[in-house]
Amino acid sequence: KLPKAEGNIRIENVSFGYEADRPALKGINLDVKAGLSVALVGHTGSGKSTIVNLICRFYDTVEGRVLLDGIDIRDVTIDSLRSQIGIVLQDTFIFSGTIRDNIRYGRPDATDADVEAAARAVRAHEFIADLPNGYDTEVEERGNALSVGQRQLLSFARALLANPRILVLDEATASIDTETELRIQEALATLLKGRTSFIVAHRLSTIRHADMIVVLDHGVIVDQGNHDEL
Numbered sequence: 403k404l405p406k407a408e409g410n411i412r413i414e415n416v417s418f419g420y421e422a423d424r425p426a427l428k429g430i431n432l433d434v435k436a437g438l439s440v441a442l443v444g445h446t447g448s449g450k451s452t453i454v455n456l457i458c459r460f461y462d463t464v465e466g467r468v469l470l471d472g473i474d475i476r477d478v479t480i481d482s483l484r485s486q487i488g489i490v491l492q493d494t495f496i497f498s499g500t501i502r503d504n505i506r507y508g509r510p511d512a513t514d515a516d517v518e519a520a521a522r523a524v525r526a527h528e529f530i531a532d533l534p535n536g537y538d539t540e541v542e543e544r545g546n547a548l549s550v551g552q553r554q555l556l557s558f559a560r561a562l563l564a565n566p567r568i569l570v571l572d573e574a575t576a577s578i579d580t581e582t583e584l585r586i587q588e589a590l591a592t593l594l595k596g597r598t599s600f601i602v603a604h605r606l607s608t609i610r611h612a613d614m615i616v617v618l619d620h621g622v623i624v625d626q627g628n629h630d631e632l
């Protein structure tokens with residue numbers, strides 16, 4: 403079991419491959435203090451999602467270690483690790499049910515007022531209020547009735563409500579209209595506050611929000627710094 407995390411993440415000499423003899427990451431070192439946000443950038447196949455996968459322990463590190471507050475994440479249960487990590491993936495996970503239940507997913511005890519407060523904070527409330535049944539509107543598993551941007555805002559509300567110490571976000575690549583984009587950027591700022599975050603970033607506006615930018619190329623960190631430095 404893991405105590406409530408502070409949120410320092412340290413990646414030490416990590417090399418990893420999904421297949422033998424095809425390394426996806428080579429000798430990665432990264433030290434992220436609690437509360438800071440990291441934008442991961444680089445060409446397709448450079449290893450951005452792989453870093454995120456290892457932090458969430460979707461795979462076990464083959465070489466080196468990933469430490470959360472100094473503890474090797476292989477030494478704690480998957481459940482206690484994941485309970486501290488909010489995960490927002492490219493293909494946002496939406497299940498059949500109401501909008502309310504979707505937002506409340508990680509916090510079944512949350513009241514209707516909690517749900518609405520989270521939705522307001524990430525500016526999802528506006529579009530939800532416009533739906534025929536508001537928070538009681540039923541959505542389908544694929545979330546077809548919602549746009550990509552709306553799904554992203556919904557997943558932000560869910561993550562905010564769950565309030566994890568660590569946030570992992572694989573940004574949607576699909577095109578989003580300018581107004582929604584603006585909303586997502588504001589929402590992101592709210593969501594990142596006070597958490598350690600790793601964002602696979604595809605938008606320049608997202609990269610600007612990050613405290614640290616890490617550039618990957620063929621599984622290696624080739625550059626690191628803040629927006630002004632790079």
Ligand code: ATP
Nearest residue numbers: 420421425426444445446447448449450451452453
């Ligand atoms: P993108 O911008 O396209 O999402 P990425 O930077 O996230 O790219 P990764 O998904 O981390 O890249 O992939 C790194 C390397 O690992 C690539 O060579 C990729 O082909 C390989 N890879 C990724 N996932 C798997 C998998 N599930 N099985 C085998 N190889 C994989």
Ligand code: MG
Nearest residue numbers: 450451452602
């Ligand atoms: Mg990826």
